[in-house]
Amino acid sequence: TTLAFYLFLLLLSQTRSLTTISRDEVNHNKLLAKNFKSWSDYYHWKDSKGPNQHKVMPCVRNGRKRFECLPSFIICGAHKGGTTGARYKLFATGKFITRTRKKDPKENDFLDSLSLSWLKKHPHYDRAAFASRYAKALGGISTGNFANIADPRTSAAKLVMFEDNPRLLDELGPKQMEFLHKIIPDVLFLLFARPGPSIYFSTMEMSSCDSQHCGKANDTFQNVDGQGCKAGYETIAKTAVDCLHEGRRRLATLRRDPSNVDFNHRMGPYLGKGGYKWPLEQNFFPFWHRSQILILESEWVWRYPEKAYTRLLNALGYAYPVVLYNNTRTRPSRQDHCKCKRISELRPLVDRCNLMEPFRCTWYSANIEFSKLLEEEWPEWWNSKVNMSICVDIGFSKDDLIPSEKSKMGLSFAMENQDAKRYAMASREENQNATMPSLNPKKKKT
Numbered sequence: 325t326t327l328a329f330y331l332f333l334l335l336l337s338q339t340r341s342l343t344t345i346s347r348d349e350v351n352h353n354k355l356l357a358k359n360f361k362s363w364s365d366y367y368h369w370k371d372s373k374g375p376n377q378h379k380v381m382p383c384v385r386n387g388r389k390r391f392e393c394l395p396s397f398i399i400c401g402a403h404k405g406g407t408t409g410a411r412y413k414l415f416a417t418g419k420f421i422t423r424t425r426k427k428d429p430k431e432n433d434f435l436d437s438l439s440l441s442w443l444k445k446h447p448h449y450d451r452a453a454f455a456s457r458y459a460k461a462l463g464g465i466s467t468g469n470f471a472n473i474a475d476p477r478t479s480a481a482k483l484v485m486f487e488d489n490p491r492l493l494d495e496l497g498p499k500q501m502e503f504l505h506k507i508i509p510d511v512l513f514l515l516f517a518r519p520g521p522s523i524y525f526s527t528m529e530m531s532s533c534d535s536q537h538c539g540k541a542n543d544t545f546q547n548v549d550g551q552g553c554k555a556g557y558e559t560i561a562k563t564a565v566d567c568l569h570e571g572r573r574r575l576a577t578l579r580r581d582p583s584n585v586d587f588n589h590r591m592g593p594y595l596g597k598g599g600y601k602w603p604l605e606q607n608f609f610p611f612w613h614r615s616q617i618l619i620l621e622s623e624w625v626w627r628y629p630e631k632a633y634t635r636l637l638n639a640l641g642y643a644y645p646v647v648l649y650n651n652t653r654t655r656p657s658r659q660d661h662c663k664c665k666r667i668s669e670l671r672p673l674v675d676r677c678n679l680m681e682p683f684r685c686t687w688y689s690a691n692i693e694f695s696k697l698l699e700e701e702w703p704e705w706w707n708s709k710v711n712m713s714i715c716v717d718i719g720f721s722k723d724d725l726i727p728s729e730k731s732k733m734g735l736s737f738a739m740e741n742q743d744a745k746r747y748a749m750a751s752r753e754e755n756q757n758a759t760m761p762s763l764n765p766k767k768k769k770t
Contacts, residue, residue, distance in 0.1 A: 355641035360383070393459055396512065408653065482644060533667060567686050
């Protein structure tokens with residue numbers, strides 16, 4: 325009896341229940357699941373209904389005990405923003421289904437086939453055939469009775485197919501996304517936004533795990549560790565300035581031809597891993613309604629998981645209670661089995677030498693542009709620790725630091741607002757009941 329009691333307490337400590345979303349709350353936004361005879365039947369039905377209809381997860385039976393379904397939502401990034409953790413957190417609930425990871429990374433991403441060269445060769449490719457390939461790649465839902473997937477009376481989805489693919493944010497251009505919209509018009513995109521500097525060093529940590537030598541000889545970790553803080557800081561500062569300038573050159577190329585993005589021509593770290601405005605403005609907002617793109621700050625999700633996943637369930641229209649489990653995997657397996665024995669030294673090194681500081685300058689203007697795009701203030705909180713004088717000293721110019729529409733005001737504009745932003749950031753950290761902005765963009769208060 326005592327053992328059973330302690331096992332019960334252990335189980336209780338490992339689970340955390342989400343707030344139940346009632347049917348009334350999602351009555352006008354409920355996610356439905358429907359079984360179609362074929363993918364052609366689904367698109368014929370979809371085209372006949374028009375845009376003002378319930379969101380539907382379409383499925384087609386394949387065999388006696390299997391239904392293949394298109395995803396109802398896709399975790400589209402950001403890279404190192406918490407996509408792996410969200411994947412395993414959702415999968416552990418038993419309500420959200422996704423593909424099983426394979427040993428060969430190339431086999432994990434069906435959308436690799438959606439290249440510009442492929443689109444040129446198949447300008448009139450049948451969307452039903454592509455949907456069949458896509459749904460098959462996701463693995464399907466193993467059950468012989470569709471009533472296990474959807475409520476027989478209301479058609480409300482009980483099980484939900486989803487995918488996590490952070491490469492969507494920086495490796496596909498408008499042409500591919502336009503084609504993808506024809507395949508999955510009802511999908512919800514979930515973007516975990518994380519500050520560029522944090523992504524940069526988190527990426528460095530992951531890549532260092534691939535080798536016993538902690539990365540290549542010219543990697544930043546190797547260089548800084550061997551140089552000491554002063555020389556290492558100078559190396560990081562040069563890298564930070566180069567990152568911004570490379571991103572600006574890439575942005576100029578994209579402005580001339582927005583479709584010039586492909587798996588071999590990625591946007592790069594500046595645009596794809598911190599400069600969120602461009603991919604959202606060019607690749608997502610033109611094709612999907614803004615209510616289909618849920619953007620959450622990664623740190624907020626990690627701090628308040630119940631609130632964050634409730635936001636997801638509301639946006640998705642999922643009508644059933646969900647239980648979250650603690651201690652699920654939070655990062656890729658190669659970091660759990662890191663070959664670099666000194667990887668634990670990286671983060672203390674970054675803090676001790678203040679290596680984040682130059683990269684905060686890199687994404688300073690990008691955060692302002694992101695805030696303006698969303699009409700929300702929280703992206704500018706990432707700039708609270710920026711020291712403009714230091715940014716100028718290490719090689720950033722006025723044009724680098726201030727968005728184009730504010731450049732005429734000079735650096736004084738940013739310097740005068742630093743104290744206010746630092747105060748806002750401090751207040752946010754102290755507020756344990758902090759909440760993310762609403763899903764629908766609202767204008768900033770003046």
